Amino acid sequence: MSAAARTLAPPERRRLAVLERQEYGAYVVLSCADLDGPRPQPGQFAMLMAAERWGGGDGERPFLPRAFSVMRVDSAPPTQVLQFLLEDVGPGTHRLCELREDDELWLLGPLGIGFAPPDPGPPARRPLLVGGGVGIAPLAILQDELDADAPALLGFRDAAHAEGAALLRATRVATDDGSVGHHGLVTDLLVDELDRDPAAEVYACGPPAMLEAVRALCAERGVPAQLALESGMACGFGACFGCVVPTRSGYVRLCLDGPVLDAAELESCLVPGAGH
Amino acid sequence: MSAAARTLAPPERRRLAVLERQEYGAYVVLSCADLDGPRPQPGQFAMLMAAERWGGGDGERPFLPRAFSVMRVDSAPPTQVLQFLLEDVGPGTHRLCELREDDELWLLGPLGIGFAPPDPGPPARRPLLVGGGVGIAPLAILQDELDADAPALLGFRDAAHAEGAALLRATRVATDDGSVGHHGLVTDLLVDELDRDPAAEVYACGPPAMLEAVRALCAERGVPAQLALESGMACGFGACFGCVVPTRSGYVRLCLDGPVLDAAELESCLVPGAGH
Amino acid sequence: MSTVDFCGLTLAHPIVNGSGTFDAIAARRAFGDALLERFPFAAFVSKTVTLAPREGNPPPRLWELPGGLINSIGLPNKGLGGYLAHDLPQLAELPVPLVVNVMGFTREEVARLVEAFDAREEVAALELNVSCPNVETGLVMGADPAETAGLLEHVRPLTRKPLIVKLTPNASDPPAVAAAAQEAGADAVSLINTLKGMALDPRTREPWLGGRTGGVSGAAVRAIALAQVHAVAERVTIPIVGMGGVQRGRDARDLLDAGATLVAVGTESFREPLAGARIAAELARLRQQPERDRAPATARP
Amino acid sequence: MSTVDFCGLTLAHPIVNGSGTFDAIAARRAFGDALLERFPFAAFVSKTVTLAPREGNPPPRLWELPGGLINSIGLPNKGLGGYLAHDLPQLAELPVPLVVNVMGFTREEVARLVEAFDAREEVAALELNVSCPNVETGLVMGADPAETAGLLEHVRPLTRKPLIVKLTPNASDPPAVAAAAQEAGADAVSLINTLKGMALDPRTREPWLGGRTGGVSGAAVRAIALAQVHAVAERVTIPIVGMGGVQRGRDARDLLDAGATLVAVGTESFREPLAGARIAAELARLRQQPERDRAPATARP
Ligand SMILES: Cc1cc2nc3c(=O)[nH]c(=O)nc-3n(C[C@H](O)[C@H](O)[C@H](O)COP(=O)(O)OP(=O)(O)OC[C@H]3O[C@@H](n4cnc5c(N)ncnc54)[C@H](O)[C@@H]3O)c2cc1C
C-alpha cells in the first residue's frame, strides 16, 4: 500500500474562531477559520478545547483537549475553513457543541497519519467508504479528495443520527432501528457491495464493534482495508503514551502511528476503553 | 442597640434566572427572579454560583460559591427580584459578570445577620451610610428601608467606579483620583458630617482599610457604628469555620454572626486575607 | 431506599457527613427547623472535639483550588466540657444517630474523651481522628501502624460503642494502618482525611493560610480517595466509611463498589447544604437502573 | 531572561519537562524541526528507562479528573540497549542538555543503568525514579529514607554526573527521604511524582485502568506539590526540581519561592505542547513586574 499521509502540525496550538454552527439531527458541525494552518490530510485529526471555560462541566470536567477528525477542509485562499462533526457524549463534546458563532477554540493539528491514497494497482480496486455514527467524519474529507465519488456505506442508530448522511455523497444508509434505509448493520451493505464486486479497497471509521466486523469481513475476503480507530487521548502528539492500541507489532500510539491503521496490522479493533 | 436582623434561609439552594444585567461603570448589576424566596434584610447576603460552567476559569477556578450582599429587593408580588452588585476581581466574579439575561445561577440565602434597625434613642441619632467601592451594595437596600433618605457618603477609586453612586440617593462622593466629587477619602466626608452634627449612627461597608478608618473615627467620637465586613467564605452557613474574624470575644464566623458587626466588638477591621 | 446496617446502627441510607464539614447547630441557626425536616445525612458526625477548648488557626483559613479547597481551620471547638454542656444537647435533637469525632495529643487524652462519651447514650458511635502527632512519640498516630495499634489497645477497652478510626491519606501505607486498627479492635475505619497542601499569598509570597499549611479536599482528591478506599478494603474486613471529593451519586457508588459501607460528603456540602440528600437520591436511582450510566455506551452505534 | 545554574549546568531559564510527559522524538515526528526552533524546555528529561524493555500497561491508560488526570502508562521503554541505540542519538540533537531518568527494581539494576549513562557524554545528568518497590526488600525505595540512602550509597560512587533523586509523594515523610538522599550524596531532588489514584469503569464497575491503579497529576495536585516542595526545601540544601500541576507562570513562581531551583511542567504540556515556553515567559514577566499580581489588591478601593 502506498505511503500513509501525514501533514506536520505547527507545535503551537492555534486560537480559532467558530464561523458557523450547524445541526444535523443528533450531530453538530463546527466550521472554524484556520487561516494559516496547514491543509490536513483525510483521516488526520486535531486536538480541540474551548478557549473559554474548558472545565466546570459534569464532574468538574473537561480538562484535557479532545480529539476530532477533520471532517472537511474548505480552502478558498486566503481563508481555510476546517469543519468538525461533533456528537455530545460527555462534558468535552458537550462544551464544544455549545459553542456559537464567534466563540473561540484552541486547535492543535493536523495530527496523526491519515488514509493512504488508493493503491494504483494493478489490480485496480474501487474505494469503498464505510462509516458508523460520528465515524463518518473522516470519510467526508476522504470522499472530497478521491477523484470519483466513492460510494459511502453509512450506519446509524436511528433517524436523528442518520441525518449525518447528508454530509456525504453517494451514500447507502443502514439504521439499527430501521427508521432510515436498510434495517440492520452497515456491514450488511458492505457484504452486498463486495458480493457485487470484490475488487474494492475499504476505508472505514466507526465504533469498535463496527470496525471489528469490517476488519473480519475484509480479512476473510482478502480485501485491503484502512481503519480509522479511536482511543482515549490526552495529548495527541505522542507525549503521554496513553492512547496505545494493540497491533501485531505490539502497542502503538494511535495519535502518532494512527489513527488510521492498515487492517492487516490488527488482530482486533476492540480496543479496551475506546469507543465506549 | 436593638436586635440584629436575620431572615432565615431555606436550606435548599434555589436556581434563579437572570432577568437583567446592567453596567454601572466598573460594576455589573444582576437582577434575579426569586419568586418564593424570603425577603432579605438589609446587610444579609447570599452565596451565588453560576448554574452552568462554574469552573474552568483562571487557574481552573472557581469551585466554591461566592458571597454577595443583597443590594436591593424589588417585591411586586408575586415576583420578588433580588439585585446584586458585582465587581470582576477574579474567576468567580468574572463568571458571574459574564451572565446574561435568561442565564441561571444558584442562590443560597438570605444568610447572616444584617444591620440592626436604628436605635430609637433618646438621644435620637440620624443614620449615616458610609460605603467604599462595591461595599456600597448593602447600603442601597438599607437606604430603601430607612424611612427618610439617609445621606450616603461613598468612596471610589475613580470615575468608572464612581458611577456606582447612581445606585443610591442623597450621595456625597469622594474619589481617590479626584475625578469625581471630593478628591480624597470618604472618611474626610464622614469627619465633615460628624463635625456638622455628631448625633449620628454610622452604617458602613467597604474595604478593610476604609472600615478600619471609620471604626477608629467613630470610636474616638463615641459614635455608634455597624460595620459590614468581608472575609473569604466557602459555605456561608457556618459549616466550614473558614470565615472567622477576630473580635473582642474571640473569633466569630462572619457568615453566621455577621457580616454586620457592632464596631464596639472589633479591635480592628483589618482581617487577614480579606478584602482584596 | 433500603436501610443500611453500620456497626449495629440502622441508617436510612448510606450518606453521612464528613466531620467538620457541616455544623448542624450553626445550620439550624441559618435555616431554622426546616433543616430537621430535610436533614441531608443518615447519621451526623460532629466536628473533632479535643479535651481542652481550641480557638483554631488565625485567618485566612481557606484557599480555593481547582475542584477543591485547602483549609487550615485548626480544629476550633469548645473542648470536652463545652461540648457536653452546649453542643451535645442540641445535637441530640437531630433526627439521626450522632457520631462524635474526637482527637487527643496523647493516648491518655484520647482515653479521657472516649470514656466521657461512652457514658452518654446520646452518642451512637465514636470516630477517632488520628491525623495528628502523638506529642509523646512525635509520630503522626494515623501514619504509623504501631502508633495506631497502641492507641486502639489503650482506648478499645473503655467503650462498647462502635469505634471508627479515621485514617490520614498522608501516609506511605494506609492499608497497613487500617489493618493494625482492625487488629487492635477498631469496629470501622473512615478515609480519607485531607491531604497536606499549601498556597502562597500572591502578594507577600508568604504562606497564605494562617496555619501555613492546610488540608486539601473536594473533587480534586476523588481519585486518590477511591484508590485508598479500594486498597484498604482489600486489607480489612471491618466496615469502611469512604469519603473524598464526593459530589454525585456516581462518586458515592464508586466508593461503595470499592468496598465502603457508608459514604461521607464533605466539601460538596459547602456548595449545596442539602448535597447529602441529593447524592443519596441519585445513588438510589443509579442502583435501580444502572443502565442510566450506560448512556454514553450507546452514544455511538 | 537570566540563566539558571543547576548542579553546574547552565540553563536558559528554570522550566524543564517532567519525565514521561514529553517525548521529544515523537513530537519531532508530529511537528518537524519547528519543534527544535521553539523547544519549550531549558533541559530535556527523558522518560524513565529500565534495564529490560517494557511494553507498558494494557489500555486503557488514562482517566480524566477535575483539573487533572490519572495515568497508568507502566513505563514503556526500549530498555537500556534500545535507548542507547535508538533514542540517545536523536535526543542528543536537542538544543538543550539531556537528563536521563532511570529506574531499576534492584540496586544492582540501578547501578548498571547509572554506569551505562555515566559513560555517555551526551548525558548531562541522571534522575533516579525511586517510586517503585525494591523487589529485594519489598519497600518502595522512595517512600523509605533508609532504602533511598542505601540505593544512593550504592550508585553514587559510579558517576560524577549530577544525580537527581525523584521523590514519590505517596510517603509519610518526603522531607525525611529527601534528607536521606542528600546525606547519601544526591546532587538534587525532584518532586512530586504522581499520587496514587483510581477510577472505576462506569459500566463494568471494575477498575477502569489496565494497570488497575495509576498516578494522579495536573492542576489537582498543585497545592500538594507546593506543600511538599516547601517542606523538603526546609530540610535540604541541595537544589530542588519542583513540579506538580504547574499551568501558569505564577504556579512556577510559587514553587521557586517555596525553594525550588527548577520547575518541571508535565500534564500541562498535553494541553499545550509549548506550555513550557509560555510559562517561562510568564515567569519572566512576573519577575520583572511583581505588581502585575497585585491587580486584585487594588481591585477594591
Ligand atoms: C482520532 C480520534 C478522532 C475522533 N473523531 C471524532 C469526531 O470526529 N467526532 C466526535 O464526536 N468524536 C470523535 N472522537 C471521539 C471524541 O474524542 C470523544 O467522543 C471525546 O473525547 C469524548 O469526550 P467527552 O468529554 O465528551 O466524553 P467523556 O466523558 O470523555 O466520555 C467519552 C468516553 O470516555 C470514557 N470516559 C468517561 N469518563 C471518563 C473520564 N473521566 N476519563 C476518561 N475517559 C472517560 C467513557 O468510555 C466514555 O464513554 C475521536 C476520537 C479520536 C481518538
Ligand SMILES: Cc1cc2nc3c(=O)[nH]c(=O)nc-3n(C[C@H](O)[C@H](O)[C@H](O)COP(=O)(O)OP(=O)(O)OC[C@H]3O[C@@H](n4cnc5c(N)ncnc54)[C@H](O)[C@@H]3O)c2cc1C
Ligand atoms: C458577606 C460578603 C458580601 C460581599 N458582597 C459583595 C458584593 O456585594 N459585591 C461584590 O462584588 N463582592 C462582594 N463580596 C466579595 C466577593 O465575595 C469576592 O469578591 C469574591 O468572592 C471574589 O471571588 P473571585 O473568584 O472573583 O476572586 P478571587 O480569585 O477569589 O480573589 C478575591 C481575593 O481572594 C484572594 N484569593 C486569590 N486566590 C484565591 C484562592 N485560590 N483561594 C482563596 N482566596 C483567593 C485574594 O486575596 C483575592 O484578592 C462580598 C464578600 C462577603 C464575604
Ligand SMILES: Cc1cc2nc3c(=O)[nH]c(=O)nc-3n(C[C@H](O)[C@H](O)[C@H](O)COP(=O)(O)O)c2cc1C
Ligand atoms: C473545612 C474542613 C474542615 C474539616 N474538619 C475536620 C475535622 O474537624 N475532623 C476531621 O476528622 N476531618 C475534618 N475534615 C475532613 C473531612 O471530614 C473529610 O475527611 C475531607 O474533607 C474529605 O472529604 P471531602 O473531599 O468530601 O471534603 C475537614 C474538612 C474540611 C474541608
Ligand SMILES: Cc1cc2nc3c(=O)[nH]c(=O)nc-3n(C[C@H](O)[C@H](O)[C@H](O)COP(=O)(O)O)c2cc1C
Ligand atoms: C502520562 C504521564 C507519564 C509519566 N511518566 C513518568 C515517568 O516515566 N517517569 C517519571 O519519573 N515520572 C513520570 N510522570 C510524572 C511526571 O514527571 C510528574 O512528576 C507529574 O506528572 C507531576 O507533574 P504535572 O502535574 O505537571 O504533570 C508521568 C506523568 C504523566 C502524567
Ligand code: FES
Ligand atoms: S494521546 Fe498522548 S501519546 Fe497519544
Ligand code: FES
Ligand atoms: S463561610 Fe463557612 S463557616 Fe462561614
